[in-house]
Amino acid sequence: MMARCSSLAKSQMITWLRAYQVxxxxxxxxxxxxxxxxxxxxxxxxxxxxxxxxQVGIYGYMxxxxxxxxxGSSRHLAVGPTSAISLMIAxxxxxxxxxxxxxxxxIASLTAFAVTVLCLIxxxxxxxxxxxxxxxxxxxxxxxxxxxxxxxxQLPALFGVPGGGANVIxxxxxxxxxxxxxxxxxxxxxxxxxALLAAGGHxxxxxxxxxxxxxxxxxxxxxxxxxxxxxxxxxxIPAGLPEFGPPSLRLIEVEDIFPLAAxxxxxxxxxxxxxxxxxxxxxxxxxxPRQEFLGIGAANFLVGLGHGYPVAGGLSQxxxxxxxxxxxxxxxxxxxxxxxxxMLFLTGPLANLPKATLAAVVLTxxxxxxxxxxxxxxxxxxxxxxxxxxxxxxxxxxxxxLQGILLAAFTSxxxxxxxxxxxxxxxxxxxxxxxxxxxxxxxxxxxxxxGVIAFRPEGxxxxxxxxxxxxKVLAQLAAAPEKSIWLVVGDLSAAxxxxxxxxxxxxxxxxxxxxxxxxxxxxxxxxxxxxxxRRDGLASLIGGIDRAATLDAVIAPQKDGFAGxxxxxxxxxxxxxxxxxxPAG
Numbered sequence: 001m002m003a004r005c006s007s008l009a010k011s012q013m014i015t016w017l018r019a020y021q022v023x024x025x026x027x028x029x030x031x032x033x034x035x036x037x038x039x040x041x042x043x044x045x046x047x048x049x050x051x052x053x054x055q056v057g058i059y060g061y062m063x064x065x066x067x068x069x070x071x072g073s074s075r076h077l078a079v080g081p082t083s084a085i086s087l088m089i090a091x092x093x094x095x096x097x098x099x100x101x102x103x104x105x106x107i108a109s110l111t112a113f114a115v116t117v118l119c120l121i122x123x124x125x126x127x128x129x130x131x132x133x134x135x136x137x138x139x140x141x142x143x144x145x146x147x148x149x150x151x152x153x154q155l156p157a158l159f160g161v162p163g164g165g166a167n168v169i170x171x172x173x174x175x176x177x178x179x180x181x182x183x184x185x186x187x188x189x190x191x192x193x194x195a196l197l198a199a200g201g202h203x204x205x206x207x208x209x210x211x212x213x214x215x216x217x218x219x220x221x222x223x224x225x226x227x228x229x230x231x232x233x234x235x236x237i238p239a240g241l242p243e244f245g246p247p248s249l250r251l252i253e254v255e256d257i258f259p260l261a262a263x264x265x266x267x268x269x270x271x272x273x274x275x276x277x278x279x280x281x282x283x284x285x286x287x288x289p290r291q292e293f294l295g296i297g298a299a300n301f302l303v304g305l306g307h308g309y310p311v312a313g314g315l316s317q318x319x320x321x322x323x324x325x326x327x328x329x330x331x332x333x334x335x336x337x338x339x340x341x342x343m344l345f346l347t348g349p350l351a352n353l354p355k356a357t358l359a360a361v362v363l364t365x366x367x368x369x370x371x372x373x374x375x376x377x378x379x380x381x382x383x384x385x386x387x388x389x390x391x392x393x394x395x396x397x398x399x400x401x402l403q404g405i406l407l408a409a410f411t412s413x414x415x416x417x418x419x420x421x422x423x424x425x426x427x428x429x430x431x432x433x434x435x436x437x438x439x440x441x442x443x444x445x446x447x448x449x450x451g452v453i454a455f456r457p458e459g460x461x462x463x464x465x466x467x468x469x470x471x472k473v474l475a476q477l478a479a480a481p482e483k484s485i486w487l488v489v490g491d492l493s494a495a496x497x498x499x500x501x502x503x504x505x506x507x508x509x510x511x512x513x514x515x516x517x518x519x520x521x522x523x524x525x526x527x528x529x530x531x532x533x534r535r536d537g538l539a540s541l542i543g544g545i546d547r548a549a550t551l552d553a554v555i556a557p558q559k560d561g562f563a564g565x566x567x568x569x570x571x572x573x574x575x576x577x578x579x580x581x582x583p584a585g
Contacts, residue, residue, distance in 0.1 A: 016075060016328050027325030032334020034324035035078055036061075037208035038317060039339065042365060043081055044214075044234065044350070045358040049153065050086035051094065052108060054234055054350070055343065056308045057081050059242045062339040064311035065332035067302040072295025073288040074276035075328050078317040078335070079299045081309070082271060083366050084146045085264055087153065088401040089309050092260045105307060107254055110247040112304035112311075114261035115268070117251070119297030122265070128289035130266060131273040134405075135412045137382070139270065140374045141389030142408045145396025147369030150362060157359035160186030160230065168397045185229040190356035193217060197364040206323040210361050217357040218349050226354055234353040241343060242306035263402045264310045266409060268296055272313030279322060316365065388415055423459030425472045428491065428551070435552040451484060452555055453477060456491035456524075461502035470505050474512070488513055489554055493524030503536040510541060521554050 039061040047057030061080035068079040089108055097104035122130065134142065149168055155175045156163025160183025165171035193213050200209030220226065227233050251257055273292055280287040296312065303311050321331050378386040391411055396404030426439035429446030437454060440446045453476055457469050477485060490506070492498075506522070513520045522545050525533060530545050539545045 020328060020330075024327040025330075027327055028330040029334050031321045031324040031326035031331040033338050034208060035065075035317060035321040035326075035331060035335040036338035036342065037211045038320045039080055039335065040342065041210040041214040041358070041361050042317070044353065045361040045365070046081040046083060046086040048157075048234075048355065048358055049083065049150065049362060050081065050089045050108070050309055052089075052105065052309055053237075055237050055242075055347070056105075058339055058343060059306045059308045060303055060311045061317075062336045062343070063242070063302040063306045063308065064299040066336045067298035067300070068295045068313070069329035069332040069336075070295075071291070071298040072276075072313075072329065073291040074279060074295070074313070075285065076279035076283065076318055076322050076326055076331075077272060077276040077295075077313040078321050078332065079272075079296075079313050080311050080317055082268075082312050082314050083150050083362065083369070084143075084267055084271075084401055085310055085312055087146065087150050088260075088264060088267070088405075090153075091400045092256075092263075092402050096254060096256065103249075106248045107257070108309035109304050109307045110249050110251065110254060110257060111261050111264060112300040112309055113247060114251060114257050115265050115310050116297045116301040116304065118258070118261055118265045119293045119300070122269075123290060123293035123297070126290055128273075128293070130269050131289055133266065133412060134270055134408050135385075135388070135415070137378050137385035138388050138392045138408045138412050138415075139274075140371055140378065141392035142396055142404060143369040144371065144375065144389075145393040145404055146401055147366040148393075149396055149401065150366045150369075154359040154362050157232070157355045158187065158190040158363070159183065160232065160356065167400065183230045185226060185231045186354070186356045189217065189220070189226060189231055189354045190360050193354075193357040193360035194363065197360055201364070206320065208320070210364070213361070214353060214357060217354050218352045221352040221354055227352070232355040234350055234355065234358070236351045237347040239344060239347045241340060242308070244305045245307075247304065247307070260402065261310075263405050264312075265296070267401075267405050268310065268312030269293070271315075272296055275313050275315040275318050278315070279318060316368065384415070388412075417464060420459065420462060421464040422468055423457050423461075423465050425469055426456040426458060426494075427476055428454040428456060435550070437551050449555065451486045452489065453480070453485055453487075454489040454491060454551055456494055458494045460497040461492075461495050461505070462497070462499050463501035466502050466505035470509060473509065477513075477518075485518055487519045487521065487555065489551060490520075490522045491524045491551065492522060492526070492529055495529065496526060498529050498532055503532060503538060506533070507536070507538055507541075510538065523549060523551055523554060 040058060043057030043061050044054045045057070047054050047060075050057075057080075064079040064081075068077065072079075089111065093104055093107045093111070096107050152168050152171050152175075153163075155171070156178075159175065159179065161175060161178035161181060163171060163178070164174035196213045196216070197209060200207065200212065221231065221233060269292065272295075273287070273289055276287050276292065277289075299311050303309070321335075375386070375389060378389055388411055392404065392408040395407035395411075399407060427441065428437040429440035429443070429448050430437055431443070432445060432447055437449075438446060439456075440448070453473070455473050455476070459465070461469060473488070477488070488509075490509075510520045520542050522533070522539075522542060525545050525547065527547075530539070530547065533539045533545060
């Protein structure tokens, strides 16, 4: 598998290097430097959020970008620490580390390796469906919950108080009880940084405003002596590049490491593919979702070697690079080189960076996670989707990020199963003056078909829903006057897939109708559906299934034969077919 990954790395780089144009170089260089400028303050802030040494956040951008550039399929995705994953690490690893800072860092970097292992497994099993495991509506709620949770964790640093608590409510209570002892210099520093970040975001969109605010904060801290006033600062950051090596712990030595890594991968993959797909559509190239497992895996492998914590692709940093002129993954290589130079020569001034400023950077960054317009849209369009988003939001607030992402995934699957188990079954009537048919419930003006029940299940027929469909058809039959129905037609044009349970249900319906002297026909079946029904033998029982016929063609030849009620002629394979318009294939 590793040899295969190595060849894929070469092919990915060769693909974009062969198409590289010299005119793109300046844009990629500028975008790389801009991305690095954006990454420094954000990386420091997210590392603090993850309770890791500040420099580890910068290592995450530096090594994560390098790894993704080797194997990722997106030309614009920027990889680094994210707010949600940082908080997930802080919440989960703290309980595993048993109070040991060294063990904490070791477990965090081990998690990055575990994510790499899971990425390789997911790539081998072609599990790119994970990108759809959480629906867009539930993701809106999850992100909002994550944004609120992260914001609450930054309030103590903003107010200059110790904080505390295990969840959002406890943290709010703890912070509120400590407000009488807040540090006014810390609060003033944080509010000033927030104001500058907000103004810069409004008047200088796409520029590394956060870096400018960090520089101003460092200057203010040195000139005004903020540390002497009680404002907490970052402290000395070690200069130089990370020491590379395997983690000091083995995967089997840490209980629950793989559940944590699975939650991280789920969130990382969904975030990364969602952002990457948007840029691919915008710039007219194809994203390979399966390849993204290798890109994310390579990023986390290098980060783990550098003793960092898991990283992922993110929309905000990718948008910064794209707006600055990024065209290819060379941007990530330029950003990594710039960050390496910064770690070698520019770490000294960062010692005076106020933590209140980092809190302001985090608060500004996570504000975009709380998408009020999207929540309003869900409320307006679908009450079920809005309720699901609220469940995800509350789940994150009460249970935490890791449990919240698992709850979001469970809720998505549950809603999908509930919807799949109750497909709409349309009972068709003739559109007046035509030979076409549509849902009589939606169009009351449709004319009923004398002696015929024509139904169209609007969705795949699977084991979770076939009994529901059968009950609806039999209920319609029971509601008709006795001996009034001579034909039941199933229109399968809106059912792209059938499983064995569906074939069994159709056989059961055929047997029930035959016992009552009622003819059964199927129309509109697509290629694979026809193949399944022919292999099962149902097609021969009902006289064949022909994709080219219409509902009108099935009904018309038998109207004259209904006078005998029970002695109805067979429907030939040329007469049993699809609805009013033959489908392709």
